[in-house]
Amino acid sequence: MLLKTNPHPRRKFGTGIPLRIKLGSRNLIYISSPSAILALFRHSKDLTTIPSIVRLLQNTFGAPKSIRMILERDNTGLSQTPIDGSNPLAEKDRYWYNMHRVLHTNLQGTSLEELSSRFIKNLEGELEKLCDGLEGNWFDFPDFSELVRRVCFKASVVALCGPHIFDLLPNFADLFWDFDANIIDLSNGKPRWLIPNGYRARDRYLAAVKKWNLFAKENARDCGDAEWDEFYGSKVMRERAQVLGKIEGFSADMLASQTSAMIWGASGNIIPAISWCLIETLTRPSLLTSVLQEITPSSAADILNISSLLSSPLLQSLFSEVLRLRTSVTVQRTPRSDFQLGSYKIPKGSVMFSSSWHEQRDPTIWNESPTLRSPVPHPLTDFWAERFLIYDDDPYSGPSLPSTTTSPTSKPPYDTTMKPKFTITPVSGSFIPFGGGKKVCPGRFYAKYEAICGMALFLSMYEIELDVKAGEVEMNKKFFFGGVMPSKNKISGRMRRRL
Template sequence: MASILTYLKTYAGKDLGGLMGGLGAKDLPILSASLFLPHGAANTYTVNLYQLVCLCLSQGNAFIGRALNGLKPSTALEWLALLVCLTMLTSLITISITGIQSALAVSSSKSGKRPPMLPYWIPIAGSIYPFLGDGLSLMRRFMQKYGYKVPAGLKLGTTTLYFVSDPQFAPIFFKPSPQMGANPVLLYFMQNVLGTPRRALPLYAEDNSGGHPTPFPGSCVEPENRIRFHHMQAAHKFLAGSHNGIQLSERYTDILRRNISANDTVQDDWIDYPDFYAFLRDMMFSASTEALCGSEILRLIPNLAQDFWTYDDHVPTLMKTPYRWLAPKAYKARDKMLDDIKLWHEHAKAHSDFTKIDPQDPDWEPYFGTKYVRARQKFFHDIKMMDANARAAEDVGLIFAASVNSIKVTFWVFFEVFTRPALLARVREIARLIHESSEGKESHTVARGNDPLLQSIFAEATRLRIAGIIGREVLGNDLTLGKWSIPKGSFIGLYSRSAGLNSDVWKTGTADDPHPVEAFWAERFLVYPKETRPSESRSSDPDGLKDEQRPHPKSRPCTPVLPEKSSAKPIFSTRGLNNVYVPFNGGTLACPGRQFARYEAINTLVEFALNFDIECKVPTTGWEPRMNGGFFPMGSLPPLDEGIIEAAYASD
C-alpha cells in the first residue's frame, strides 16, 4: 500500500499512462483486499482471485499504454486487465477526494460546518460493505481516526449515519423530542427482524404523539393508536421500578434453581460440557421466559428455546438482507418464532383473561404470566390495525429484548469471574455473608443484586461487551452541536462502545496498578469516600438536579482520597457516567427492564458459584475469546471462539 500512495504523489497531475504503468502486481493484493474482499479472508476462492487479478495486472500493465494510444483490447485477459486498472484508478481517486474532504472538515474553523465523513474507496456504496461485514472493526478504526470530540459520518449507500461521541451531546438521545425521531430505524427492524406485517407499520410510522400522557403539540393521533405511549405506560406501571423488578427477579431465581436441580446433565462428579454457553443460555432463557410469560408457553412449545436461538443466530442476516429470496433460512427461522408465539396467544386466550390487570388480580398466572404481558395484550387488542400477526411480532420482540442482551452479557460475567480465582473467591464470600446476614430482612435475590462488587462486575461486562447504536433521525431543522451542524433528515447515532471506551471519563487505576478501558476491571464502578471520577466536576448536588438532567461536566483527573483502610468501604456508583455508560439507553428512554437484567445476571452467577465448581478451559492464562462482530450493532455480542465455551463442572 505504501508503494501505491508513493506513486500517487509521484504522478499527481501527470498522464494516466504514467500513473497506471507504475503499479505492479505486488500492489494489487493489498488494494483488492481493501476494496472487494472480507478482512482476513483466506479461503481457496480468495487465493485464486488474488492470483487471477495479479496475473491480469502483470500482463495488462504493458497493454494499458497501448490502450491509451487508441488500441483496442484483443483478448479477454486484456479486457480484464483494463477493467481492473480502471477500477483501481476510480477507487484511488475516490479515497483521495474523500480523504481530503474529511481533513478539510476537521481543520475548518467556521461555525455551522458539516461533520467529516470517513474516507471510503467505493463510489456511491461508501462504507456500507465493511459496516455490514465487520462493523466492529470499522467502528474501531472510525474512533481511532476521529476520537471522542468530533462528530463524524459514515456513508452507507445513499444514507449517511453521523456518530456523536462527545458526552456533552449524549442527552439529545435520551429524551423524547419533536426534533428527534427513531421511526425509519424502528420500522426497518420491525419489518425485517420481527416480521411486523406491512399493514401494521403505519401505526408506528404515523405516531408522532410521543410517550408522555400529553401528546406533542400538533399531533392528531387517535388515543387508542398512541402505540409509544401505551408501551411506555405498561412498562413503567408493570415492569419498571423496584417492586416489579424485584418480584420478577425472585420468580426468575426460583425457576432457575428448580431447573438446574431437574437437569439430567447436572451431576455430583466432574463432567466435560462441550458447549457451556449453550447450556447457560438455554437455562436462562427458559427461566426468564417462564417468569415473564408464564409456564404454559414452554409446556405448549417444548422446543421454544431451540427455535429462539436459531432465530437469534439469523438476526444479523435479517438486519442486512431485506429480501426473503436472498436468505430463505433466516426468514424461515423468523416465521417459526412467529408461529410459536401465535400458537401460545391462541392457547392463552382460550384459558385466561388478559384484561385482568387490576390491583386485586394475580401478579402472575401460568398462561400470560405477568401483568406486564397482559397489559400489552389488552392495548394490542384495542388497536384495530393490529391483527394476530402484528401481536405475534410484538411479543417476538418482547422475548428478544428480555433475553438477548442479558443472557449474552451473563456469559461474559461468568467468563470474567470463573477465569479469575481470586475474584471468584470474593464472589463466593459475598454470597455466603449475604446468606447468613439477610435472613428475615430482605431476600437473597435483592441483597445479591444490590451488592457493590457484584453490581460493578455486571456493569463492567455490559460496558465492554455491548456494541449497540442508539439511533435517531433529525426532524424539523438542522441539528446544531457546538460548531457542527447535522442536516435535517440525517440519521445520528450514539455508539455504546465509543462511550464505554473513552479513557477521558473512566477510572483507569493508578500508575502502579493500571486498568486500561479496553480490559475488564471488576472494581471500575466502585467509588470510595471522597473519590471523584474523571467525568465528575463535583461530589455534591448543589443544583438539586438528577444525574440524567445535569449537563456533562468537564473532565478532570481521578483524585481518590481514601480514609483509613479499616473504614474505607466502596459503593457502587454511576455518578458522572450517565452520558457514557449507555448499554440500556438513558434518561426517560432507558430500558425499563434494566433492573431485572442486573438481578438476572448477578443471581445466575451466584447460584452457579455457590453450587458448582466450573473450570473454563482456556488455551493460556490471560486469553479471552473474541466477540462475534457479526451481531454488531444488535447489542450484546456473543463469543466467537468455541474453545472457551467448553467447561468442566461438578456440583459443589
C-alpha cells in the same frame, strides 16, 4: 465496517463532530462524545425512535409492511398529553404512549419483584435438574455458554410468558436461538434469496410466537390487576397484548412480530451477559473468592440475600464492566423538526446514532490507570471487575479519568478497611448499554437483577471449573451492533453440586 474496524473514530474525525455516513440508500449521522449523547437524551421530546423501530420490526422481526402506517400515524409522543399539533388519535390507538406506559410501569416496583422472584425460582429448578442423580459428583460440559443459555432461557421465558409456552412449543428454545443466530443479517435487510436459512429460521420463530399469542388470548381469563397468570405469565405481557389488541388495524402478524421482539429483548442480551459475568469470575481465582464472599447468605434459610446482592458494590461493578466491554448497541434518534446539536443543525428526519462500543472504550473519558489498591494499568480492552468502584481516599479510583496526573506511589497511605462505592455517574453519556433519556431500556432493572442474582445462584449451587484462562475467551463480533455479544468459542469444563 468503518466503525467496526476503527477503535476511536472521534480521534480521527474530531470530538463531538456529527459524522455523516452513507450506508447503501441510508444517510446516517454518527454522534459521539458524552455531551452530544446527553443532549440527545435530554431532548427526548424533540426526537423520535419511530423510523428505527419501524425498520427493526420490519427487517429483523418480519412485521407486515402495513405496520409502518400504524406506527407513523401516531406522532402524539410518549406522554399522557399528546404533543401539540399531533394527529387527533383515540387514546387506544396511541401505540407509543400506551407501550411506554405498559413497559415502564410493569418492569418496576411490585411487578418487577414478582417477575424477578419467578426468574430466580425457575432458574433454581433448572439448575437443580442439571445434577439429577449425580450426588455431588463432577460432570463435564462441552460448551459453557450453551449450558447457561439453556437453563437461563427457560427460566427467563417461563417467568415472562408463563409455563404453557413450552408445553405448546417444546422446541421453542431451539427456534429462538436459530433465529438469534441470523439476527444481524436480517436487521441489515439482506434479501431472502441471499440468506434463505435466516428467513426460514425467522418464519419458524414467528409462527411459534403467533401460535402462543393465540393460545394465551383464547385461554386467559379476566384476572384483574394480578401480577401474574399462567397463560400470559407476567403482567407486562398480558397488558401489552391487551393494549395492542385494541389498536385499530393491529393484525395477528403484527402482534407476532411485536411479541417476538419483546421476547428477544428480554432474553437476547441478558443471557450472554450472565454468561460473561460467570466466565470472567470463574477464570480469576481471587475475584471468585471475593464474589463468593459477597454472595454467601447471612441466614441459612435464604439461598440468596437479594437486597444485599443487588446493592453489593463489587457485583454491580462486575456486571457494569461486562456491559461496558461486551455490549455493542447503537442508540438511534430522529429529529421531529430541524434539531440544533451544539453548533450543528441536524435536518428533520435524519437518523442519528451513537455506538456504545466506541463510547465505552474511549481513553479520553475512561480510567485505565493504576489505582492505590490495584497498582497496575487497566487497559480498556481488558476486563477489570473493580473499574466502577470508587474509594474516598483514592483519587486514582473510579471509572472516569482521574483528575490528578501523578501516578500512585508504591507504598501509598490508604485505609485497608475502607469500603468502596459503586458509581456510573462520572461516565454518564459514555456508559450507554441501556440507551438513555425517556426511551431508555425499560428492562434495565430486571436485567441487573437477572445478571447479579443469576450469577450468584450458579455460583452458590455449583463449583464450576472452565478449561480456559482469564482473557482467553473472544467475543463473537458477528453480533457487533446487535447487543451483548456472546463468546465465540466453545468453553468446556466440569461442575458439581455444592453440598
